[in-house]
Amino acid sequence: MANTTLTLPILDLALADDPLQKPHLLVQLHDALFNIGFLYIKNHGVPDYIITNLVSMLPKLFDMPLKEKAALSKLNSPHFLGYSGYAEEVTLGQKDLREQFDFATELPVIWNPDGHTSQDCSELEAVRNKDFSRLYWRLRGPNQWPPESYVPGFRKALTEYHDALQELSYRFVHLIEEAFGIPTRTFDAFFNRDDTQFHVPPQHRIKLVKYPPCSRTDGIAHAQGVGAHKDSSGWLTFLLQVEQQEGLEVLSGTGKWIKAPPIPGTFVVNFGNAMEAATEGAVKATVHRVKARTSESSPRYSIPFFQGLPLDLTVSQIRSYIPEHVRSLRQSALNAESEKISSFLDPRWDTLGESQLRKWIRSHEEVGRKFYGDEVVDFYLN
Numbered sequence: 001m002a003n004t005t006l007t008l009p010i011l012d013l014a015l016a017d018d019p020l021q022k023p024h025l026l027v028q029l030h031d032a033l034f035n036i037g038f039l040y041i042k043n044h045g046v047p048d049y050i051i052t053n054l055v056s057m058l059p060k061l062f063d064m065p066l067k068e069k070a071a072l073s074k075l076n077s078p079h080f081l082g083y084s085g086y087a088e089e090v091t092l093g094q095k096d097l098r099e100q101f102d103f104a105t106e107l108p109v110i111w112n113p114d115g116h117t118s119q120d121c122s123e124l125e126a127v128r129n130k131d132f133s134r135l136y137w138r139l140r141g142p143n144q145w146p147p148e149s150y151v152p153g154f155r156k157a158l159t160e161y162h163d164a165l166q167e168l169s170y171r172f173v174h175l176i177e178e179a180f181g182i183p184t185r186t187f188d189a190f191f192n193r194d195d196t197q198f199h200v201p202p203q204h205r206i207k208l209v210k211y212p213p214c215s216r217t218d219g220i221a222h223a224q225g226v227g228a229h230k231d232s233s234g235w236l237t238f239l240l241q242v243e244q245q246e247g248l249e250v251l252s253g254t255g256k257w258i259k260a261p262p263i264p265g266t267f268v269v270n271f272g273n274a275m276e277a278a279t280e281g282a283v284k285a286t287v288h289r290v291k292a293r294t295s296e297s298s299p300r301y302s303i304p305f306f307q308g309l310p311l312d313l314t315v316s317q318i319r320s321y322i323p324e325h326v327r328s329l330r331q332s333a334l335n336a337e338s339e340k341i342s343s344f345l346d347p348r349w350d351t352l353g354e355s356q357l358r359k360w361i362r363s364h365e366e367v368g369r370k371f372y373g374d375e376v377v378d379f380y381l382n
């Protein structure tokens, strides 16, 4: 049973602008990073109109005729971008009772099996000598946009939301650097925001999710909105819970599920597998899940933004940015549920790209078989 007595911290980002208050914010952030692994932020600076504009389009987007949604299926996309229908996604071997659209930073295809840089990638001037033949580079590519006639203004609204969340995510990473006690901008290299411009700018991902009301007669024994998981698409996650529909739960260090209800004006922030691996578990990719809406009458919508990282980064490379005094804050004993889910540190998939390709294939096997072939899929499923 969920333990409702534990609550997650709410950090006020406005304190970052006040030199007298900022140290207090950094102490709170340090605690959230090393002891909790999940937090809310308020006064985050993302304009209200950008959020409400996108949110107002969700019902229209999901109410498009099935034929129109199917035309945007992920089965068209080697980048796993587009639509997946109700219960098409799998987590921990079970179907997730949700529908979703996956979008990402709009970028051209970069993968080239011959190892050349694509002509289209003018943004890649600074990294002309990279080899883009590795399969995981195929994850990167353009979106499938819904027709303007069905959801007018959608592409603009999603793009504005993306840009605002990207900005917030970069600001927040600077606060994390301060909380770690390392120079601000240490991680800018990951986002192509430093002078070396060594890395390709990452592709961030945004999911638009609908958890419709459902009944246990759907024939699915263990009803889950999304099963227990760690986020693996990036460095940080910024989750918008739309309106007042509950369902999100977080696994505490003592193995209890605690509720993370929607709080108006906030985003939930949590950390991806890459952060956990880079800090050797000092900052946890905390396990979370969403309960299925079995006894509810209205849908729940949510919008997670996953801050991307360069796909060719290896865990050991990221780790080299994290000083020993941070990694030594590792607390022992991940609980059993958490252990079951941790798969990131397997040396067979040391690059972030490969661990992400594995994750996408495991969640959407059919898409994997279509674009990556049976041999690759069978390798990652086992």
Ligand SMILES: O=C(O)CCC(=O)C(=O)O
Pocket: 207, 209, 226, 231, 239, 241, 248, 288, 289, 290, 301, 302, 303, 304
């Ligand atoms: O819908 C939510 O509140 C959380 C979704 C989530 O954790 C995910 O998609 O990774």
Ligand SMILES: [Fe+2]
Pocket: 229, 230, 231, 288, 304
């Ligand atoms: Fe998640």
